[in-house]
Amino acid sequence: MKKEDKSLTASMEDYLEMIYRLSRKTGFVRLHELSDALNVQPPSATKMVQKLAELNLINYEKYGVITLGDSGKVLGERLIKRHNIISDFLRAIDVTESEILEETEKIEHTISANTLDRFNGFIEFLNYNPDIKLKLKSYMESKQKSSNKE
Structure with missing residues (x-):
């Protein structure tokens, strides 16, 4: 993916892939679920989620749930x-x-x-x-x- 889309780092791809995996059943994921699944501290997850939101791949509001945007769903599916x-x-x-x-x-x-x-x-x-x-x-x-x- 990185070769086709220079804007995503390996870490960003990992986060997006995990968001996709975790949100398949409910359509959303909570920040603590994401940080637990990736074995990272919540502040680190927050920073990355904010970056992904800036790229319009996900939707996130502070203390809210994380959902995939249309392009995030497509890319998440490709990553999986x-x-x-x-x-x-x-x-x-x-x-x-x-x-x-x-x-x-x-x-x-x-x-x-x-x-x-x-x-x-x-x-x-x-x-x-x-x-x-x-x-x-x-x-x-x-x-x-x-x-x-x-």
């Missing part, structure tokens, strides 16, 4: 999709579940749209070819076992 594609790709190449979130966070802010599209194409290919998916999983597991022996 990007996150999920990267996570699915890492699972497909047998990255351990305990490492997937951290690795996804490292990749998602620097990946180009073209590379993300390639990741998605690879995942779709595997899903349309379950026999190849099983062969890849078996191969990756055998590679892991042989590297553990060394």
Whole structure:
């Protein structure tokens, strides 16, 4: 995303992604919920929320709820999709579940749209070819076992 939209930092993307996630059920999120989910102090969350509001991605009034604006919803959905594609790709190449979130966070802010599209194409290919998916999983597991022996 950063490459397509220079105005958003990685941290801004993380906040917007989390606001999108948390507001899916109710349509809004409270500041303390956001700060808890991101493991940051409320004053830090307030500053970032104000920046996102200045960019018209969210709506926020002091001591009120946070809601996504139209462009924030669109971008939030794209951020979630990007996150999920990267996570699915890492699972497909047998990255351990305990490492997937951290690795996804490292990749998602620097990946180009073209590379993300390639990741998605690879995942779709595997899903349309379950026999190849099983062969890849078996191969990756055998590679892991042989590297553990060394």
